[in-house]
Amino acid sequence: MLDMNAFFASVEMRDFPELRGRPVAVTNGLDGTCIITCSYEARAAGIHTGMRLYEARQRCPELVQRAARPEVYAQVSTRIMDALTQVCPDVEVFSVDEAFIDMTASQRLYGTPIRIAYLLRRAVYQASGLLSSIGVSGDKTTAKFAAKQNKPNGFTVIPPWEARQHLKHVPVTALCGIAQGIGRFLAERGVHVCGDMVRLPIGELAKRFGNPGRRIWYMAQGADPEPLHYEVAAPKSIGHGKVMPPDTRSRDVILTYLLHMSVKVCARMRRHDLEAMTYSIALNTRDGWIGSKQRLGIAGDDPRELYQLCLHTLEQCWQGQGVFQVQITALDPMPCKRQLDMFDTQSHAQRQKGQQLFQAVDAINERYGDLTLAPALLLNRSKMPNVIAPSWKPKGHRQSV
Amino acid sequence: MKFKIQRDDLLTPLQQVIGAVEKRQTLPALANVLIKANENDLSIIATDLEIELVSRINQVMDQPGEITLPAKKLLDICKSLPADAEISIDVDVDRALVKSGRSRFTLATLPASDFPALDEITSVHEFTLPQNILKELIDRTAFAMAQQDVRYYLNGLMMEVASGLIRTVATDGHRLAFCEKTIEGDQVDSKQVIIPRKGVTELQRLLSDTDEPVKVVLGNNHIQCELQNQRFTSKLIDGRFPDYKRVMPEAEGNTMLVDREMLKQALIRASILSNEKYRGIRVILGDSLLKLQAQNPDQEEADVELEINYTGLPMEVGMNVTYMLDVLNTSSQELVQAMIKDANSSCLLTFPEESQAKYVIMPMRL
Numbered sequence: 007m008l009d010m011n012a013f014f015a016s017v018e019m020r021d022f023p024e025l026r027g028r029p030v031a032v033t034n035g036l037d038g039t040c041i042i043t044c045s046y047e048a049r050a051a052g053i054h055t056g057m058r059l060y061e062a063r064q065r066c067p068e069l070v071q072r073a074a075r076p077e078v079y080a081q082v083s084t085r086i087m088d089a090l091t092q093v094c095p096d097v098e099v100f101s102v103d104e105a106f107i108d109m110t111a112s113q114r115l116y117g118t119p120i121r122i123a124y125l126l127r128r129a130v131y132q133a134s135g136l137l138s139s140i141g142v143s144g145d146k147t148t149a150k151f152a153a154k155q156n157k158p159n160g161f162t163v164i165p166p167w168e169a170r171q172h173l174k175h176v177p178v179t180a181l182c183g184i185a186q187g188i189g190r191f192l193a194e195r196g197v198h199v200c201g202d203m204v205r206l207p208i209g210e211l212a213k214r215f216g217n218p219g220r221r222i223w224y225m226a227q228g229a230d231p232e233p234l235h236y237e238v239a240a241p242k243s244i245g246h247g248k249v250m251p252p253d254t255r256s257r258d259v260i261l262t263y264l265l266h267m268s269v270k271v272c273a274r275m276r277r278h279d280l281e282a283m284t285y286s287i288a289l290n291t292r293d294g295w296i297g298s299k300q301r302l303g304i305a306g307d308d309p310r311e312l313y314q315l316c317l318h319t320l321e322q323c324w325q326g327q328g329v330f331q332v333q334i335t336a337l338d339p340m341p342c343k344r345q346l347d348m349f350d351t352q353s354h355a356q357r358q359k360g361q362q363l364f365q366a367v368d369a370i371n372e373r374y375g376d377l378t379l380a381p382a383l384l385l386n387r388s389k390m391p392n393v394i395a396p397s398w399k400p401k402g403h404r405q406s407v
Numbered sequence: 408m409k410f411k412i413q414r415d416d417l418l419t420p421l422q423q424v425i426g427a428v429e430k431r432q433t434l435p436a437l438a439n440v441l442i443k444a445n446e447n448d449l450s451i452i453a454t455d456l457e458i459e460l461v462s463r464i465n466q467v468m469d470q471p472g473e474i475t476l477p478a479k480k481l482l483d484i485c486k487s488l489p490a491d492a493e494i495s496i497d498v499d500v501d502r503a504l505v506k507s508g509r510s511r512f513t514l515a516t517l518p519a520s521d522f523p524a525l526d527e528i529t530s531v532h533e534f535t536l537p538q539n540i541l542k543e544l545i546d547r548t549a550f551a552m553a554q555q556d557v558r559y560y561l562n563g564l565m566m567e568v569a570s571g572l573i574r575t576v577a578t579d580g581h582r583l584a585f586c587e588k589t590i591e592g593d594q595v596d597s598k599q600v601i602i603p604r605k606g607v608t609e610l611q612r613l614l615s616d617t618d619e620p621v622k623v624v625l626g627n628n629h630i631q632c633e634l635q636n637q638r639f640t641s642k643l644i645d646g647r648f649p650d651y652k653r654v655m656p657e658a659e660g661n662t663m664l665v666d667r668e669m670l671k672q673a674l675i676r677a678s679i680l681s682n683e684k685y686r687g688i689r690v691i692l693g694d695s696l697l698k699l700q701a702q703n704p705d706q707e708e709a710d711v712e713l714e715i716n717y718t719g720l721p722m723e724v725g726m727n728v729t730y731m732l733d734v735l736n737t738s739s740q741e742l743v744q745a746m747i748k749d750a751n752s753s754c755l756l757t758f759p760e761e762s763q764a765k766y767v768i769m770p771m772r773l
């Protein structure tokens with residue numbers, strides 16, 4: 007596994023030399039109060055991802071705040087992933103700044119895995135000017151664990167035959183994929199460190215968690231059976247959400263946010279030639295999420311139709327209480343217009359006109375940037391910048407910010 | 408109310424009406440069945456406010472009366488008793504005592520007045536036909552009904568009577584099933600109704616393969632089917648069913664004639680590697696040869712060939728394999744005929760020996 011060091015912060019320090027050697031915290035726009043990531047200088051002062059900015063400032067008054075530039079990070083990430091693929095074709099993009107590389111097939115060409123790891127790290131540096139940490143091992147979980155050791159700029163090798171011994175005294179929750187819930191389940195059964203796992207029958211985990219449970223049993227013994235996944239799986243849903251000014255009560259403002267998300271969700275579906283019939287439209291209020299699932303007559307990707315569903319939802323579920331966040335998700339998106347329908351409610355000509363309109367809109371926005379051409383209502387849209395998701399991928403439907 | 412009854416005599420009518428009882432109800436009484444004991448017969452009634460099922464048996468009652476009892480529990484009790492058991496039911500004010508052998512059950516009751524009755528039906532049309540004919544009309548079309556479509560009028564079965572004919576049509580927009588039979592009597596005005604999906608399923612369960620008569624009453628808001636000991640009533644869907652004649656392709660185009668069973672087996676084989684969600688396969692028609700190709704997301708492929716009688720233009724069209732199999736499963740005829748104009752037009756499937764049923768399937772884009 008190759009893991010970038012404080013990725014977003016490192017990109018900022020690369021592009022703005024005056025930041026180097028200083029504690030830097032990246033937030034979502036300058037209005038953002040939550041730290042997305044921070045430089046190692048900031049981490050030395052006890053600051054970590056997820057911390058609130060005012061809290062961080064108390065610990066480290068000289069902290070420099072930078073607004074995230076998600077488009078740049080996406081670009082750099084794409085370049086890094088391409089560089090890795092140039093060395094070794096078998097790359098699984100695990101997140102925006104992490105990748106698994108299967109070196110098996112490349113050993114005849116380059117020699118030992120250690121040599122390949124150096125080549126990979128050099129390729130990443132040449133492509134991005136950024137440092138990375140590498141963990142080399144025989145399975146995904148141990149490799150990821152190794153990559154997290156000795157950061158930044160770490161280089162950790164755990165030979166497959168030593169993996170079990172190496173993990174023996176490591177707490178199970180230090181492994182990727184074992185969070186609090188499973189950790190508690192294991193602790194109740196006396197499994198605290200990976201070495202304890204061998205005493206627990208594999209069937210106990212299988213009964214509670216199914217195959218993922220079986221995987222955990224192997225993972226703790228340095229023998230994670232999971233193969234690398236090279237393809238981006240077909241989307242189960244496509245959604246966008248946005249945080250609003252706290253306690254927004256204006257119907258117009260809420261509708262503007264909903265329209266904004268409708269336009270984004272539909273544009274993204276069109277880019278990947280998808281359409282959906284059912285949408286979840288939700289508003290976060292003081293008392294939790296409210297909202298509804300709404301269905302279109304015929305699956306589509308037209309934001310005007312989706313906005314109508316938003317109006318329905320607001321009508322049905324909203325009683326004027328303050329809203330903090332909106333989220334629109336297209337559920338179960340499918341490839342476009344496969345099955346023809348005999349009673350299309352929209353006439354053929356009308357539908358074609360709509361398609362041509364959105365082809366033109368998409369082409370303009372592709373060239374001049376998102377929302378260059380957008381419904382006039384969106385002139386009032388939130389100026390809060392886009393956020394890059396950790397699950398971002400250089401290919402497929404996750405390639406969006 | 409008080410009576411004794413053989414276990415099977417109570418179990419059968421309960422099973423006949425239980426389909427109307429929803430698993431979760433808004434009104435407490437809807438979880439119950441209404442039991443009406445007259446001097447010489449017993450009626451059991453269940454409803455979900457949309458459909459109502461009544462089952463009658465002849466039985467001498469010790470003491471007539473009306474009460475509602477929890478439907479599922481009463482059924483489970485009957486089922487759990489031995490086949491030859493005798494059950495006695497004795498209703499006190501708000502408790503019913505059910506006894507059989509050395510087992511005793513005390514059930515909570517609700518008064519019969521709490522049980523909702525359907526509105527009076529004003530008959531507009533009445534006709535009688537053999538049960539098996541009505542059953543066939545439904546069996547051959549009901550599979551094509553939509554499920555939870557926003558076009559709510561598609562979530563049911565259209566039944567139409569006109570001048571000595573009765574028709575059923577179902578469609579979900581992707582495919583359409585049509586069946587037509589002659590009936591006795593001369594209806595002057597034609598009448599069209601849409602029976603909701605759940606009603607269709609219950610009616611299907613009720614009808615058997617005999618030529619015993621069933622009396623059908625069509626009202627403005629209801630349909631009622633009266634059998635010898637059972638009565639089915641359903642509200643109708645208030646909507647305009649689409650004009651099915653408009654989507655029936657005209658009987659000209661490229662026509663293929665093929666053995667039904669062979670085509671079915673070939674489709675089943677090809678479908679194994681079709682996309683599990685979209686079920687699309689590629690149908691390639693050439694000179695006397697039919698090729699079926701399927702591909703799944705793992706890039707696995709199936710290629711099945713079949714000799715057919717075909718002299719039309721070479722053609723390649725995408726089809727949902729499930730829709731095709733649904734049609735082939737409605738008949739036991741030897742031959743099936745498919746007529747298709749081009750890859751963007753609907754395909755008409757018929758069985759040459761049975762002109763009363765017709766099926767239309769819209770293709771998929773490849």
